[in-house]
Structure formats: C-alpha cells, structure tokens
Amino acid sequence: MDNKSRIKIYEVDTEVISNNYINNDYKHLILRAPSRALDIVPGQFFHLQCPTFEGSISFLRRPMSVYQFSKKEKQIEFLYKLHGKGTRAISNLKKNNIFNIVGPLGKGFLLEENYKNIVLIARGVGLATLAPLGNLAFEKGINLTVICSARSKEHLMSIDLFNSLSNKVITVTDNDGSSSMVNLELLINNLMLSQSVDAFFTCGSNRILKLLKKLCGLNNIPGQIALEQQMACGIGMCFCCVRPFEIGNKIIQKRVCNEGPVFRISEALPW
Ligand SMILES: Cc1cc2nc3c(=O)[nH]c(=O)nc-3n(C[C@H](O)[C@H](O)[C@H](O)COP(=O)(O)OP(=O)(O)OC[C@H]3O[C@@H](n4cnc5c(N)ncnc54)[C@H](O)[C@@H]3O)c2cc1C
Ligand code: FES
Secondary structure (H helix, E strand, O other): OOOOOOOOOEEEEEEEEEEEEOOOOEEEEEEEOOHHHOOOOOOOEEEEOOOOEOOEOOOOOEEEEOOEEEOOOOEEEEEEEOOOHHHHHHHOOOOOOEEEEEEEEOEOOOOOOOOOEEEEEEEOOHHHHHHHHHHHHHHOOOEEEEEEEEOOHHHOOOHHHHHHHOOOEEEEEOOOOOOOHHHHHHHHHHHHHHOOOOEEEEEOOHHHHHHHHHHHHHHOOOEEEEOOOOOOOOOOOOOOOEEEEEEOOEEEEEEOOOOOEEEEOOOEOOO
C-alpha cells in the first residue's frame, strides 16, 4: 500500500517478558523493546532471529506480524502458531532471555480519512495481523465490525480484545459449519444491507481473498489484504518473496516483504 509506514528499520535486542501458550497450537510472546523500534503501522512485521534449539540453528529469520505494541510501555507482542523448527525454537524462549528482532518491516494497512465503517475478517493467526488495525480504528473513532473465523471455538483468539474495540464481533467456526464460504458470503451481504461499509481488511486466507475479491468488485468497495510468503532477507534484497499481482490488465511481480505485505484486494491474486 502507498503509506509512509517504512520510516526506519532497527535490529534490536529485546528481553522476554513472557511466552505463554494460549491454546495447544498458539503462543503469545511479550517482549521489552527499545521504543525507537516501536513506530509501527498495523500490518507491519518483524524478522525474528530464532535461538539455537536442541543443538540446531535456524539460519534464516522468521517473519511475524506485530500483534500489539506500546511505545510507552516499551513492549511488543507476537501471537504465533507452532509450525516448524523456527517457531518451536522461539517457543522455548524464557522470561529474561535476550531475543534479537529486526523491524518494523514492510508496508502496513492504510486507513483513509473518509473511512467511518470498516470490516475486519480474520481466520486463525490472521487475527494477530489485524488486531493492531482494530486498535488504530478504535482510536480514530471508526466503527468496526470484526468477523473471526477458526477451526473450532477453542481456536478463536483475541475475542476479548476485539470485543473491547467493537460491539459487533461475529464468530464463525468449521465445527458448526458457520465458517463456510456460502455462510460468510450471506453474512457479509446481510451486513452490507444493514449498514454502509467503507472498506474490508483481511489476512492470509485464500478462500476469504477469493470471496472478498468478488464482493468488493460487485459492490465497488475497496479492500486490503496482508499476504504471507516465504521470506529470506525480509528487506527487499533477495527477491524470494515475489508473487504476481494484477494491475490494470497486466501481471506485475512484487516483493511481499517490501511492496507489502499489505496489498489492495483488487490487485492480489488467489493462489
Ligand atoms: C509478513 C508475515 C507475517 C506473519 N505473521 C505471522 C504471525 O503473526 N503469526 C504466525 O504464527 N505466523 C506468521 N507468519 C508465518 C510465519 O512466518 C511462519 O509460520 C514461520 O516462518 C514458520 O517458521 P518455522 O521455522 O516454524 O517453520 P518451517 O516450516 O520449519 O520454516 C521453514 C522456512 O519456511 C518459511 N515459512 C514457513 N511457513 C511460512 C509462512 N506461512 N510464511 C512465510 N514463511 C514461511 C520459514 O520462514 C522458514 O524459512 C507470517 C509470515 C509472514 C510472511
Ligand atoms: S524476502 Fe528477500 S526480497 Fe522479500
């Protein structure tokens, strides 16, 4: 997106405040960080240096969206899924450990001045990426509707946080079938009938991207998506995170770490 979110990038040593499980699959990492690294735009990410774990070093850093941050408290938080070697190493961090991170990186979400009603649709760990956008919208007095999707009730995260920012938090799950694309489409269509929507924001899910491309196109409503892509450098040098976008009638290759990770829904291509 065309915001001025990339001001300065820092490599900083942070101190672990806590690193606790929030369910079987996800952990919540809270770090004390120097405030100079905390001029963050929602949707930006940090590149985390995984510690040595069980004798093995993860050479590449791991990209992680900022979940919460406070310059005043000198704190930054990540919500992460235990996935492979790197995130397992991060999960082993203990209180007072030193943890090296680089950021803030990439371009974040853009809240236009005229936005009065926005809709956030997040699935799984995508909630982590959209949470700080929720905070910013709340601060700016923008009405928020949040649709949270997950495998099961137990996997719905940050509901209390979103409830504190919005009186319209809708949860859908795979278990009861409410997260199906048919139901989601119905839900969003009903929402658009009952109120105006200035923009949609989402993260990660291919199926939700496809649905929002259709609904944004039909209703002429803008949307933004934070994309995930495997990354090596995270700062635009190696081109390993390039993916295609449709701009006008042309396919243009862009680096997710540098031109994104937030892009217009109209330009992002499903995968
Ligand atoms: C901009 C951005 C923001 C992200 N934010 C979050 C977040 O807030 N919470 C969260 O849980 N996850 C997030 N991810 C995904 C997270 O980076 C991967 O789950 C993590 O890198 C996996 O590392 P691993 O060593 O555990 O897994 P492995 O599979 O062992 O990783 C092997 C390699 O693949 C890369 N990789 C694997 N999966 C992904 C992926 N989905 N995206 C990018 N690279 C991947 C790793 O960086 C590593 O180089 C984000 C990814 C991106 C690009
Ligand atoms: S990760 Fe190296 S250019 Fe994007």
